[in-house]
Amino acid sequence: MMTKAAAVAVVLVMAAAMAAEAMGGELKVGYYEKSCKGVENVVKYHVAKAIKANRKNGAALVRLIFHDCFVRGCDASVLLDPTPENPSTEKTAPINIGLAAFELIDEIKAAVEERCPGTVSCSDILIYAAHDASSLLSNGHVTFPVLAGRLDGVHSHAAEAQQDLPDSTFTIAQLIHNFARKNFTVEELVILSGAHAVGVGHCSSLRARLTAPPTQILPAYRGLLARKCAAGPDPLVPNNIRDEDKAAVAAAIPGFVPKLRKVNDFLDNSYYHNNLARIVTFNSDWELLTEKEALGHVKEYAENGTLWDEDFSDSLVKLSKLPMPHGSQGEIRKQCRYVNHH
Ligand code: HEM
Structure with a gap:
């Protein structure tokens, strides 16, 4: 029989190995096959329900994967609420204006905890959810293991x-x-920016566009944005003109009316068409036209929607692999908004 000290040592070695596996980049498909079978379906059920209720929930999840993974890697640090000990968590940063779907992540986490307590990380839930959202918003064209x-x-x-x-x-x-x-390369910058085919932005995020010259923004679209932005202190506008209300588009750019879609927030390569027509919301979007390589890719993805679906999927996988800073501590949070033992 093993002595108590030996048993403790075995447990410690196993825990260290699990932590190393989780943080050492050894991610795998079907990671929860034994420990929480079917977790993917639980996440998918809740994401599908939320998107059915409002497709904006899907856009919020697509943005969340970027804002989580670009900061300290994909570690769900973006989900942490401010506390008296740490009043300035990532979600309080001005750059994170408009970040949403936190309640949806809570709902999914609660369902997953009920099924397999203490097993599935919030960071994995976030990636599963972002995958499902991009897949559902694109009618299955964007998908990845x-x-x-x-x-x-x-x-x-x-x-x-x-x-x-x-x-x-x-x-x-x-x-x-x-x-x-x-x-990430220039090509990946262009590919990932295509996510702005969906969702919304605050007028404060596009203020400079309201005075940009016609070489940078279609004057009729600038007028449309200016009218929308005059409607309140900091209103939201759709990222994609295709999601604008018909009356506003008919008044500003009548030629665009036939291109409006019945289903809003559809994730496809329309961002590149809009961009070449100088009909995009952010300065950062337009800037992609100002550099030779980036412009080449904008044209490439405008021409080939299937290629964009595939390359966007690959770029999301790359994003999802961004690791935590070397030597970081990790845990499986009980609640996504708080570290354990806070
Ligand atoms: C390339 C640099 C990028 C910049 C400068 C940028 C900037 C922004 C800004 C300012 C907003 C609106 C925030 C607000 O005012 O509420 C926004 C929204 C959004 N961004 Fe980006 N973004 C970038 C890249 C990305 C990437 C890589 C993704 C995902 C792969 C992404 C996905 C989204 C989505 C889906 C929305 C809409 C969110 C919603 O409706 O809830 N963005 N982005």
């Missing part, structure tokens, strides 16, 4: 989010630099 086995981080700082995430006022040089810091 979801790797899992991450741990949840215990740190979250607004200053890091502010430093690591790109701002909508960035120039192309700043955008390229920002993505290069995380080992």
Whole structure:
């Protein structure tokens, strides 16, 4: 029989091995096959329900994967609520304006905890959910095998989010630099920016566009945005003109009316068509036209929607592999908004 000390040692070695596996980049498809069979379906059920109720929930999840993984890796640090001990978590950063779907993640986590307590990390749930959202919003065209086995981080700082995430006022040089810091190429910058085919933005995020010259924004679209933005202190506007209300488009750009879609927030390559027509919301979107390589890719993805679906899927996988800082502690959070023992 094993002595107590030996048993403790075995447990410690196993725990260290599990932590190393989770943090050492050894993510795998079907990670929860034995420990929480069917977890993927639980997540999918809740995401599908939320998207059916409002497709904006899907867009919020697609943004969340980016804002989580670009800051400290995919560790669900973006989900942590401010507390008296740590009042400035990532979600309080100005760059994270408009981030949403936190309640949806809570709902999914609660369902998963009921099925398999203490087993599935919030960071994995977030990636599963972002996958399902992009798949559902694209009618299944964006899809990828979801790797899992991450741990949840215990740190979250607004200053890091502010430093690591790109701002909508960035120039192309700043955008390229920002993505290069995380080992993403110019092509991947262009591919991932295509996510702006869905969702919304605050007028404060596109203020500079309201005075940009016609070489940078279609004047009729600028007028449409200006009218919308005059309607309140900081209203929301759709990222994709296809999701604008018909009357506003008919008044500003009548030629665009036939292109409006019945189903809003459809994830496809329309962002690139809009961009070439100078009908995009953020300065950072337009900036992609100002550099030769980036422009080439914008044209490439405008022409080939299937290629974009595939490359966007691959880029989301790459995003989902961004690791926590070397030597970070991790845990399986009980609640996604709080570290354990807070
Ligand atoms: C390339 C640099 C990027 C910049 C500068 C940028 C900036 C922004 C800004 C300013 C907003 C609106 C926030 C608000 O005012 O509420 C937004 C929304 C959004 N972004 Fe990005 N973004 C970038 C890349 C990405 C990437 C890589 C993804 C995902 C792969 C993404 C997905 C989204 C989505 C889906 C929304 C809409 C969210 C919603 O409706 O809830 N963005 N982005």
